[in-house]
Amino acid sequence: MTVPAPFLRRRADTRGMMLVMLACLGVTATHFALRYDPQFLPRFAAYLALGAAIDLAYGLLRDGRPGCPLASTWVTVALLVLSVPARMPAWQVASGIFVAVFFGKRIVAPGALRVNPMLLGRLFMMIVFANSIQVWLAPDAEIDALSSATPLGLYAAEGETWPTLQLWLGEIRGDWEGIYAVLPGSPGEVMPLLALLCGLVLYVSGVSDWRAGTTFVLGFGAACLVLDMPLVHHMSAGSLLFTAVYIVSDPRSMPGSKAGRLIAGLLAGVLNAAIRRHGYLPEGVVPAVLAVNLLSPTLDRLAFAVRGRWLQRRQGKSE
Amino acid sequence: MRRAIPSKGEGLVAKPEWLARLPERVFFPLVESVNRCKLIPLVRQGDRVRLGEPLAEGEALVVHASCAGVVESVDTLSISVRCEPPANHNPVPGKAHGHEDLADFARDAGLVGMGGSLFPSAIKFKAATKIDTLVINAVECEPGIQIDEALLLYDADDVQAGLDCLAGALGVRRTVLAVKRASAGHLAPFAARCKADVLRMNNRYPAGAEKLIVARLTGRMPPAGVLPMSLGILVISVASLWAIGRRLRLGEPVMWRPLTLTAPEHPVRNLIVPVGTPLRHLLEVYGIPFDPQTHLLVTGGLMMGAQAQPETAVTKGTNAVFVNPLAVRLTKPEDPCILCGACFDACPLGLHPSGMAERIKAGKASAALSAQLRECFLCGACSAVCPSNIPLAQYFREAKAKGVR
Numbered sequence: 134m135t136v137p138a139p140f141l142r143r144r145a146d147t148r149g150m151m152l153v154m155l156a157c158l159g160v161t162a163t164h165f166a167l168r169y170d171p172q173f174l175p176r177f178a179a180y181l182a183l184g185a186a187i188d189l190a191y192g193l194l195r196d197g198r199p200g201c202p203l204a205s206t207w208v209t210v211a212l213l214v215l216s217v218p219a220r221m222p223a224w225q226v227a228s229g230i231f232v233a234v235f236f237g238k239r240i241v242a243p244g245a246l247r248v249n250p251m252l253l254g255r256l257f258m259m260i261v262f263a264n265s266i267q268v269w270l271a272p273d274a275e276i277d278a279l280s281s282a283t284p285l286g287l288y289a290a291e292g293e294t295w296p297t298l299q300l301w302l303g304e305i306r307g308d309w310e311g312i313y314a315v316l317p318g319s320p321g322e323v324m325p326l327l328a329l330l331c332g333l334v335l336y337v338s339g340v341s342d343w344r345a346g347t348t349f350v351l352g353f354g355a356a357c358l359v360l361d362m363p364l365v366h367h368m369s370a371g372s373l374l375f376t377a378v379y380i381v382s383d384p385r386s387m388p389g390s391k392a393g394r395l396i397a398g399l400l401a402g403v404l405n406a407a408i409r410r411h412g413y414l415p416e417g418v419v420p421a422v423l424a425v426n427l428l429s430p431t432l433d434r435l436a437f438a439v440r441g442r443w444l445q446r447r448q449g450k451s452e
Numbered sequence: 453m454r455r456a457i458p459s460k461g462e463g464l465v466a467k468p469e470w471l472a473r474l475p476e477r478v479f480f481p482l483v484e485s486v487n488r489c490k491l492i493p494l495v496r497q498g499d500r501v502r503l504g505e506p507l508a509e510g511e512a513l514v515v516h517a518s519c520a521g522v523v524e525s526v527d528t529l530s531i532s533v534r535c536e537p538p539a540n541h542n543p544v545p546g547k548a549h550g551h552e553d554l555a556d557f558a559r560d561a562g563l564v565g566m567g568g569s570l571f572p573s574a575i576k577f578k579a580a581t582k583i584d585t586l587v588i589n590a591v592e593c594e595p596g597i598q599i600d601e602a603l604l605l606y607d608a609d610d611v612q613a614g615l616d617c618l619a620g621a622l623g624v625r626r627t628v629l630a631v632k633r634a635s636a637g638h639l640a641p642f643a644a645r646c647k648a649d650v651l652r653m654n655n656r657y658p659a660g661a662e663k664l665i666v667a668r669l670t671g672r673m674p675p676a677g678v679l680p681m682s683l684g685i686l687v688i689s690v691a692s693l694w695a696i697g698r699r700l701r702l703g704e705p706v707m708w709r710p711l712t713l714t715a716p717e718h719p720v721r722n723l724i725v726p727v728g729t730p731l732r733h734l735l736e737v738y739g740i741p742f743d744p745q746t747h748l749l750v751t752g753g754l755m756m757g758a759q760a761q762p763e764t765a766v767t768k769g770t771n772a773v774f775v776n777p778l779a780v781r782l783t784k785p786e787d788p789c790i791l792c793g794a795c796f797d798a799c800p801l802g803l804h805p806s807g808m809a810e811r812i813k814a815g816k817a818s819a820a821l822s823a824q825l826r827e828c829f830l831c832g833a834c835s836a837v838c839p840s841n842i843p844l845a846q847y848f849r850e851a852k853a854k855g856v857r
Contacts, residue, residue: 136748136782137846139755139832140774141595143457147790147839243788342793389791389806433791437807441820444827447675 150340151204157331158211158379164327165219165320168303173219173320177211183227184210187234209233212251212379215321216372217258218269225265229258242385248426249386252419259419269316282309283318284370288363289415300369301326321379322372332378345387345398346377352402360410367409376405376418386426392439393432401425457595457657457755457798457836465598467606468710468722471729473737477524478728479765480507480515480531491515493531499523504705507531512555512572514562518707518726533728554578554621561699562706562768567689568752570769577622580686586624587669587680587687588615590631590639591653591660594753597772599712600690601635602722604642607694614696615646622686630665630687657755658800658831662687673801676826691771709766715740715775725766731773732762742775748782750774755832787840795834795844801827805834809847825851 166174185202192200213233217226233254242250258266269283284295287309295315299305303324305317317323335341353373357364367373381387381398388397401422408417482491491508495501501517508515508531519535555578563573567589592600603611619627627648631639634655643650651669653659665687666680667673674680680687691710698704706727713721718740725734731749735742742749742762751760751770766773776782795805803824811821825848832845 136759136779137843137849138757138759139836139845140748140750140757140759140776140778140782141457141754141836142778142781142841143837146841147787147792150792150839339794342797384790384792387791389789389793389796390804391793391796391802394793433804433807437804437824438818438820440802440804441818441823444676444823445819448677448823448826 148204151208153338153340154208154335154379155204155211157334158208158215158321161215161321161327161331162211164303165215165317165323169317169320169323170219176219176223177214177320179223180210180214180226180230181207183230184234187231188239191235191239203238206234206238209238209251209254212321213254216251216255216319216375217266218318219320221262221265221268225258225262228261229254232257245430246427247386247429248423249380249383251383252380252386252423252426255419256423269318280312281314281316283316284366285318285415287313287315288366288370294363294366295370297365297369300366303327318371321375325369325374328374328378332374332382335378335382341378341382342384342394344391344394345381345401348395348398349377349381349402349405350374352399353406354402356403356406356410360406362406362410367406371416372418373405376422380418380422386422386429388429388432388436390433390436392436393429397425397429397432400428457833458655465601465605466720466722468599468602468724471723471725471734471737473733474519474535474537475726475729475733476535477730478518478521478533478535478726479730480533480728481765481767482508482515482528482530493526495523495526495531497523497526501533504703504707506705507533510572512559512574513564514560514705516562516705516707518728554618557699558696560705561695563692563695563699564706564768565689566691566695566706566709566768566771568756568769568771570767573692576681576686580622580681582684583622583681583686584625584684585628585669585686586615586619586622586626587628587630587651587665587685588648588690588693589660589662589665589687590629590635590690591665593632593653593657593660594755594757594772595657596714596720596774597712597753598720599710599722599771601639602712603690603694603710604639608642608645610697610701611642611690611693612646612697613700614693614698615648617696617700618688618693624686628669630660630668632659658833661800661829661831663829664800706768709768709770711766711770712772713738713740714772716777727766727768729766730762731760731764731766734766734773735762735775740775746777746779748774748776748779750776755836756830784841786842789840789842792839794837794839798833798837800831800833801829803828805844805848806842808851809842809844812847812851828852 162177184206188202188206189199210230213229233250237250237253269281284300284305287293305315308314336343354364357367381401388394404424405417405421408414408421491510493508494506500522503520505517506514507517517533521533521535524532524534555574558573558577565571590600590604628651629643629648630651630653632655633652636650636652662680663674666685695706708724709727710724713723713734749760750757751773752758753772754774789806799805808821808824828848830845830849834844838844
C-alpha cells in the first residue's frame, strides 16, 4: 500500500458538508413551523422521507438492490419544500420532489448538463401547478379580505411596499387597506435575516463559497437601481437572500472557478431583477438561475483558457 | 478562514536534543542525488571507519560515516555500517574564503540542500555567480515541523557562523530571513544579530515555497522555470547553514540531521540524528508504537513528503518524521468531483486544479493545460482540501512525469 502525498486532509467529506447544509435548512423549517404553521414540521419530515424513498427505489431499479439515500438528496428536497407554499397540496409537492430527485438529481445531474435539480423540480411545478404554487394560504387567516398576497405579490399588484424592518424579521401579517391579507411567502423566504445568518454559518464552516452569492446580491442591487425599482424592498421581500445563500451557492450547478462564480452570480442577479421588473413572474429566481446554470460549463472553460493564456504569455516572456 | 492549511505548530518549540542511543547500524544510500551525481564507494566490506570518515564520493558530493564502526556491506545501492560506541572523532576544520573555494568546501563537507531537495550544494554554489540577496528560508510551512525554528532559537551560533561564511563568500549585499508571521516575534533577535531583514510570510501552507518567497521579495511571481538565482537571489535552508557552521566551527562534515519527530499522543521532539539511522530505531528509542494497518510513516512533511517504511534510513534531507494516524482516510477511494471550489481557493498560484484533473483524466491536452501544469509545484494543497478525496496532486505529478505538453 503506497499512499501518495499529501498525508493531510483538512475538511469534512462531501457528506459532512451536506449535513451542515441540512442542519441550516432544518433550522429554517423549524422557525417557520414555530412562528406560522405548526403543521409544517411533520410535512417537512414526510417529504424528506419521500426523497429517501425515491433514492432507494432508484437503487432498486438500477442495481437490483436498494441504494443508499444521498445526503444531497435531502438537501434538494428540503430546498424545494422550503421554496413552495407550505399548504400546497401534498401530491403536487410530491410530484415536484419526484421530478427533482429522480429526474434532476439522478438522471440529469451526473451528466454533462449542470442544472440545479431543485430548480428543475420547481420549474416543473410552476408549469404544471401554475395556480396552486402561487396561492399562499394563510395558516391562520381570520382577516376578512378580498384576497391574500405576499409582500412581493402586493408590490406586483398594487405597487405598495411593506415596512423593511418587519420584512427582515419576518413579521408579515395583517391586511392592506382591507383588500389584501398580507401573508408570509414560502417557508424559506419569510425571514431574510435567518437566511443571512445561516449563510454566515455555511461560510464559516467552510461549506459554501461567498463569491456567487455576493455578486448575485450586488448584481441584483445594481440592476434594481438601473431599472428604477425600490431597492430596499426588493432586497428584503421574497427569496433574494434565500437564493443567494442556498441556490446560487450550489457547487455543482454553478461554475467551479473563482472568476466563473463571480460572473455567474452577477449574471443571475441582473437577470433576476430584470425578470421581476419586466417579466410575468413576481419572483423570477427559477428562470434566472437555470439560465445561468446552462452557462456554467462554458464559464469554467473560459476561465481555464484565459488563465492558461495568461500564464503562457508570462512563461514565454521569461524564455 | 476556510480551506486553508495552517502551518503553525502547536505549543512551544522544543529544544533540539541529540539522539539518546546510537543505532546498531546506519545505512547510506548511494542513489541519494539520483541523475545528478554518481557516488563511488571508497570503502570495502570489513573496513573499520572512524566518525566522519569519507565512505563514498562523487563529483559534487562526499558521503561521510555518521558513526564509527565496521563496514558491513557495500553494493551499488547502499553502504551499511555497524556502529561501535566509542566515537573517535578526528575533526578537520574547513574554510571557505571566497567564491572559488565555496564549491570545493561544499563538496568536501558533503553538503546538499537540506530543506529536502538533496541537490548537491557544490553545483548550486558554483552556478551562483551574481548573487546580491541571500535568503534564509526559515518559513517551515509544512504543518507540524519546527526544527528550523528550534535551530535558530537554541543553536544560533552554528547557523550564524554558516551564514557569515556564505554571505562573505558570495559577496551578498543583503541578507533576508524569511519567517512565518506567527514566528516573526521570537526570531527577530536572531535577525537583528545577523543584521538580516525579516520577510514575513503568511501562516498558511505553502508560504515557504521558494517561488512564493521570491515573489514576496521581488513583488512579482517568477514564471515557471525561472530560478531565483537568475534574479540574483539565493535561497538556503536553516539546516544547511547549520551544517556549514558546524563544518567551520567543529570540522564536522554533514553527518547529523536535525529533524522533528511527531507522533500521536507524544510530545513533538526535535532531534539531531546521525544520517543513515533507520526510522525503526527512532521509534524504538522514544517508545512510539507503530501499526502499519492504521498508521503511515511519513518523512519530509505531511504535504510534500513521502511514505516511508520502518527500515527507511534518515537521509540528509529528512527534516521530519511523522507517525500519521490517518491511514484509513488516506486510502479512501475517490468520489466524483462536486465542483465545490475548495481546490481553486487552496491553490497558491491561482491555478484551476479540478479543471486540470478533468482534462488529464479525459486525455485532453491543450496549451492552457500545459501552461498551468508547468506552474504547479505540487504543493498538494488542492488534494488536502478536497472533500471528495480526489488525489489531484498525484494526477499532476503523473502528468508532469509523462510530460503532458
